[in-house]
Amino acid sequence: MLKSAALVAASFAGVQLMSAHVETSKPAADYTRQIEGWRAQRVERLKAPGGWLSLIGLHWLKDGANSVGSAKGNDIVLAKGPARLGTITLKDGKATIALDAKAGATIDGKPAQAAELLDDAHEHPTTVAFGSASFHVIDRNGKKALRVKDSEAKTRTGFKGIDYFPIDPSWRVEAKFEEFKPAHSLEIPTVLGTVDKMTVPGKVTFTRDGKNYTLLPVLETADAKELWFIFADRTSGKETYGAARFLYADLPKDGKVTVDFNKAYNPPCAFTPYATCPLAPPENRLDLRVTAGEKKYAGATH
Secondary structure (H helix, E strand, C coil): CHHHHHHHHHHHHHHHHHHHHHHHHHHHHHHHHHHHHHHHHHHHHHHCCCCHHHEEEEEECCCEEEEEECCCCCCEECCCCCCCCEEEEEECCEEEEEECCCCCCEECCECCCEEECCECCCCCCCCEEECCEEEEEEEECCEEEEEEEECCCHHHHCCCCCCECCCCHHHEEEEEEEEEEEEEEEEEEECCCCEEEEEEEEEEEEEECCEEEEECCEECCCCCCEEEEEEECCCECCCECCCCEEEEEECCECCEEEEEHHHCECCHHHCCCCCCCECCCHHHECCCCCCCCECCCCCCCC
16 A cells, blocks of 8 residues: 555655656747847848848948949949949038949939938938849948948858857846936947947946856937947957957846847947958957857858
């Protein structure tokens, strides 16, 4: 009788243990699927015909007339396109284009001979397209440049995928948010050698292996709905891209912010030399190995 009762008890305990394992493993499995889905969407955006992998040029405009085309005699020599595309005139911060009659280019998808080139400070910058390539104007601290893309770029067609650290739920941390009143500003250096001043709404503090660490998030725009972290750590320049990695988090709630380092990703400059990326400020260089998120890009050529 006692033996039978013991067997029943053992069987019941086994069921309980199995149930507990299922209950604890299910959230972990759900979290893994969530991160894998996030990664897949990130790669698809990167690989899109107009994504960062399609960049083939970054050309700064000078004041006055800038002849543009693939022929060597132009002021701006395109990696791809008609020998003479036309002329871009920059005057008083405003860029206009006059296309060559034989260029076969379009402006915002329509045949046209001339137009003002709205830069990327606008919601819809003006796009000049020719074959599989196109460009639009970007503005960086008052300086304007042509950002040239090609859907047939070798960086896109030869994309080698992204390497990651293993997904680790322990790197999804609940951090304390301390609001700055008033908000501070932070100087963010860029790969161009310039410095951008960005708004810092507060500081974020988290604990890892018994030590406290602080990050300063910035607001990408005045009406931003997320916190943006530009950070480096002790893996930077070794396992991960040296200049910085990026990470977004929801705005704080009840003095807390969830920072998920499994979503730390490489800036565009990790994939192309034609991007204008911010660098991690000294305040956001963690004395910590963040073994989560994206690793160095294996296909980097710069």
